[in-house]
Amino acid sequence: MAIEWKEGTVNTAGTNVRIMEAGSGAPTLILHHDIGTLDRLPFYDAMAAQCHVIIPTHPGWGINSERPEWLRSVRDIAAMYRMYLAGRGIEKANLVGLGFGGWIAAEMATMSGHDIGKIALVGAMGMQPTEGFILDMAIVGYLDYARAFFANPSRFTDVYGEPTGDMLEGFDLCREMCFRTAWKPYMYSQTLPHLLKNMTAETLVVWGEKDTVVPMSSCDRYMTSLSNARKEIVAGSGHAVDMDKPDQLARLVSGFFNA
Amino acid sequence: MDLLYFTEQPMSTYPADKGLEFGATALMFSNEHFDPVSGSELYNNYIEQYKLAEEVGIDGIMLNEHHNAPFCMQAKANIFAAILAAITKRVKIVMLGNPLPLAENPVRLAEELAMIDMISRGRLISGFVRGGGQEQLAAGVNPAYNRERFEEAHELITRAWTEKGPIRFEGQHYQHRVVNPWAVPLQKPYPRVWIPGVISRETILWAAQQRYPYVALNTSIEDTKKIWATYDEEAEKYGYMAGPENRGYLIQVHISDNEEKAINNARQFRWMQGEFTGLAHPVWSTPSGYSSPRNRRAFVEFSAGLRENPRGRTSFEEQVANMRIIAGTPDQVVAKLKIILQETRPGILALWGNDGAVSQEDSLTCIRLMGQEVCPAIREIAKELDLKSPDEANAPVHLKYSTDLRTSSVAAD
Numbered sequence: 001m002a003i004e005w006k007e008g009t010v011n012t013a014g015t016n017v018r019i020m021e022a023g024s025g026a027p028t029l030i031l032h033h034d035i036g037t038l039d040r041l042p043f044y045d046a047m048a049a050q051c052h053v054i055i056p057t058h059p060g061w062g063i064n065s066e067r068p069e070w071l072r073s074v075r076d077i078a079a080m081y082r083m084y085l086a087g088r089g090i091e092k093a094n095l096v097g098l099g100f101g102g103w104i105a106a107e108m109a110t111m112s113g114h115d116i117g118k119i120a121l122v123g124a125m126g127m128q129p130t131e132g133f134i135l136d137m138a139i140v141g142y143l144d145y146a147r148a149f150f151a152n153p154s155r156f157t158d159v160y161g162e163p164t165g166d167m168l169e170g171f172d173l174c175r176e177m178c179f180r181t182a183w184k185p186y187m188y189s190q191t192l193p194h195l196l197k198n199m200t201a202e203t204l205v206v207w208g209e210k211d212t213v214v215p216m217s218s219c220d221r222y223m224t225s226l227s228n229a230r231k232e233i234v235a236g237s238g239h240a241v242d243m244d245k246p247d248q249l250a251r252l253v254s255g256f257f258n259a
Numbered sequence: 260m261d262l263l264y265f266t267e268q269p270m271s272t273y274p275a276d277k278g279l280e281f282g283a284t285a286l287m288f289s290n291e292h293f294d295p296v297s298g299s300e301l302y303n304n305y306i307e308q309y310k311l312a313e314e315v316g317i318d319g320i321m322l323n324e325h326h327n328a329p330f331c332m333q334a335k336a337n338i339f340a341a342i343l344a345a346i347t348k349r350v351k352i353v354m355l356g357n358p359l360p361l362a363e364n365p366v367r368l369a370e371e372l373a374m375i376d377m378i379s380r381g382r383l384i385s386g387f388v389r390g391g392g393q394e395q396l397a398a399g400v401n402p403a404y405n406r407e408r409f410e411e412a413h414e415l416i417t418r419a420w421t422e423k424g425p426i427r428f429e430g431q432h433y434q435h436r437v438v439n440p441w442a443v444p445l446q447k448p449y450p451r452v453w454i455p456g457v458i459s460r461e462t463i464l465w466a467a468q469q470r471y472p473y474v475a476l477n478t479s480i481e482d483t484k485k486i487w488a489t490y491d492e493e494a495e496k497y498g499y500m501a502g503p504e505n506r507g508y509l510i511q512v513h514i515s516d517n518e519e520k521a522i523n524n525a526r527q528f529r530w531m532q533g534e535f536t537g538l539a540h541p542v543w544s545t546p547s548g549y550s551s552p553r554n555r556r557a558f559v560e561f562s563a564g565l566r567e568n569p570r571g572r573t574s575f576e577e578q579v580a581n582m583r584i585i586a587g588t589p590d591q592v593v594a595k596l597k598i599i600l601q602e603t604r605p606g607i608l609a610l611w612g613n614d615g616a617v618s619q620e621d622s623l624t625c626i627r628l629m630g631q632e633v634c635p636a637i638r639e640i641a642k643e644l645d646l647k648s649p650d651e652a653n654a655p656v657h658l659k660y661s662t663d664l665r666t667s668s669v670a671a672d
Contacts, residue, residue, distance in 0.1 A: 138396055139287060141542055143563055168559035176547035179403035 003048045005040070012084045015068040018057040023048035026117065026257060028094040029081065030055045031101025033240060034125070034137070034182075035146050036062045036174040038160065043242040046250035047096070051257065054093075056081065058104070060177040062170050073181055074100075074126070074189070078107035085115075092117040094257050098242050099123050099149075099214070100178070103189070106222075109203075110195040119203045120253045123211050123239045127222055128188040132215035136186060137178065142171040149240035151210040159243050188218075196225040203229035204256040208237035208244060260641035261648040262634045263353050263609040264312040264626060265321035265509065268305050268339075269530070270329035271616045272297040278329070278538070285328040285537030285544075286393045293329075301332060304619045309343060311623055312350065315630025319351030319384070321509070321609045323455075324358055326397035328537040337371045344379035352383050355455040355474055355509075355609070358390025359416075360408035361398040366438055368412070369419040372450070373442040381445040386453040386474070387413055389462065391536060392544045403548025406461065408432045413452075417657075420449040448656055451649055453507060453607065458482065460489060461551055467493035467501065470658035472649055474507030474607060479581060483508065483603045498664035503645070504652035507607030510599060512585045514592050514612070514628040515621065522579070524625075525586030529575050530615030589632035596633070597640050606648045608637065 005022045020039060028051045030044065037057065047053050058077055060067035071077065081104065085093055094117035097105025102124025109119055125134060137145045143163055147153035160167065178187075203226050207219040223231055232252055237244040273292050278284040309320050322339050325331035333339060336354050343352045352375065362368050376383040389409045395402040411430045415438070418426060424439030444450050454466040455474040466473040467490045475483045487506060494501035511528045515521035531537050536544065541562035550558055560566035578584040585595045600608070610629055613622040640646075655661045 138402075138546055139540070139543065141540060141562060142559065163563055163565065165556055165560050165565065168563050168565070169556050172547050172555055172559045176403050179401055179546070179548050183401040183403070184399065 003045045005048075010084060010087070012059075012080045012087070013068065015059045015080070016066045017059050017080070017084065018065055020044075020055040020057075021053065023051055023053045025051040026094055027052045027054060027090045028096060028117075028257065029085070029105075030096045031081070031098060031104045032058065032061075033098050033149070034100035034174060034178050034187075035149070036170050041159075041243065041246065043246035043250055046246060047254060050250075050254040051094070056084070058101075058177065060180075061174045063166060063173060065173070067177070071177075071181055074103050075107045077181065078104050078111060082108055082111055091115055094118050094120075096120045096253055097122060097124055099239060100125050100182075100187070102126065103187070103192075106192060106196060107189070109199045109201060110192070112199075112201070116201045118257050119201055120206060120256060121203060121222060122206045122241050122249065123208055123214050124205070124218070124222065125182075125187040125214055126189055126192050127218040127225075128185065128190070129215040129217040130221065131217040134187040134215070134218070135213045137175055142168055142175070146171065148212055149238055150244050151208065151236055151238035155244065187214075193221060193225045196222075197227065199226065200228050204253065205229055205231045206241055206249065206252060207231070207233050208239055208241045209233050209235045210237060211239040213239035260503075260605075260638060260646050261318045261351065261353075261607045261650070262637060263319040263321040263351070263607070264309075264317045264629060265323075265609050265611040266305060266308065266613050266622070267323070267325075267330055267611075268301070268332040269615055270298065270301065270332050271530070272301070273329035283538050283540065283543075284330070284531060285539035286396060287543075288328065288537070290327075298332065304622070305332075306342065306346070307619070308613070308622055308626055309350075310346065311626050312630060313347045315627055317350065317626070317630045317634060319353045320347075321353045321355050323355055323388075324394075325391070325536065326394050328393070330531050330537045337368075337375065340375045340383065341371075341378070344375045344382070347379075347382075350382065352379055353453070353609075354384065354386045355453060356386030356388040358388050358394050359412035360405045361390050361394055361400055362412055363400070365412040365415045365433060366419055366435055366440060369416040370440045370442045372416075373420065373440065373444045376444040376446055376450050377442070383444070383446070383450040384453055385450040386455055388455055389459075392546045392549045393536065393539060395546060395549065396543060401548075402546035404432055405549050410465070417449060420444055448660060451656055455507070455509070459551065463489045464493050466490065467505075468497055468658065470494070470497070470499060470505070470655060470661065472505045472507050472607060472654075474509060474609065475603075475605075476509045477511060477583060477611070479583060480599070480602045487603075497658060498666075499658075499661060502647075502652070503604050503606035504647050504649045504654040506603070506605040507609065508599070508603050508605040509609040509611055510585060510596075511583065511614070512592055512596070512610045512612060512629075512633075513617070514587070514589055514625045514633060516588060516624065516628070518587045518591060520621070521586040521588065521591075524613075524617045524621055525579070525584050526575055527613075527615030527617050528584050528611075529578075589628050589636070592633055593636040593640075596637060600637070600640055600644055600646060604644065604646060606646050606652065
């Protein structure tokens, strides 16, 4: 059955945030990668077949995304999304955080108290690795960085198609927003490991076996901080498990949410 | 006219084959290839060059700053400015420039520059730049806020220099609660500030708004005229008429006692495969947020190989033909510089004399001929063309010290 997606904007903290929405059932916020997101992905469709999926475009992340000039941190984005959910009267939303979106989800979780469902963190940034470093996008070209999200870089073209001016411009805008909000320390929070200790919502931490963007030791740190979490490693997947192994991830995540 | 000598201070002994093997000679090209023994020799060669430049009557020494690359050993502009302050007596110490956004503490810069000005007995020209994209990455500072940091640091420094301390500064990027430096410049209101640049429109506009001279760095005659047109139009809005005292021009000029040798040495201006800041991935030299949004599309397409380099690349022969590189005997050089001066009319002319592996002996010859033969001739031409330096024109150090503004202007408002 074809999924019908609705596009809208919601004004949050003075910024018009673009939202894609589909499906019905448990409200599930999917938070996309640092490189932005395509409008449609098999993973999104698969999730929308199971629940009410809400996918905001992080503010400023893309050509048609309004940039809040004041935005300074990932925690600011998390706060905006918490206010968005509250404004819509959505309680106990499930969160799916993809890479950079995983960091946002983790920050949201530390602000939520009891107003939280379950959380899936997929290749999440946010934790300083104890071994290795998070791949620095500043020294890598746009396409090389996006290709690094896949276990096999050529898979990038299968998902994104041939590079276009719009695609590259979108990548640059997203990168600029990453710099504006996550420059230093690069792609992690020094306080998150501590704040998460009291976060008791059920969490699934998913990592691509071949993630070369965020080292496995970040996954391990998440597992150490989280008191109510289990781990799943997806064999043969790169950093973007949602794009590399969409069916598998959808099964894992919706299985976890429905359990 | 102010006539300056410039060298990038190239690390000319780095292993070029290793650079080609690595594919880049900037930012990430390992400093295992930096030999401090030859570094030490080279720094002392450059000091010898500067001493000679003063001896032969050149008006000033131009310094700059770059990081992580063999094309320029000036890892800290203030170091050489301090050295010149002590070992020279007459030359202007022209910093073009301190990369302000690299400073996490602009107050410290204000202190250092004030010390240099006092030690040199008032010979500092304190130019400021945004710093190239690679410099931001080398220093770990956020390129996305580069322009904002530049403007804010400038404000903080000039206030530290001119306001009675202690003052408190709560900016977007810099917050200092006790600004009270016990080092203030000798020159009042503060040392002249010159702004070097290439094509960034925002920088040209900003320089005009401050009434700071803009020094065009080796741009083509055509591009230079466009820069002046932009500057002049903005100056008009701010209530003054720009002239040669607002204009500087840097040009690669190698002088020798014979043309063949001069041209041979001038080929060294392209020693970094024509990329004067070294070979680098485009996203290193233009990180996201660094460049003007209007250039975004052209840049991203170029960086991914979908478009030609918007800055273009010309051969050595073309650059000589277009007078982007001038090489020859003093007479030959003067003849070409005369055309440059007629076309671009700057009050400040910086002669970038030596680069790459030009021998110390040939470099010194270039400087000697520059000072003893080329500069006197250029000064005569400058007089004929009425190309006054900022000091000669008694130009105000900043717009706010102007006494000649048109009453109806942005500045007056």
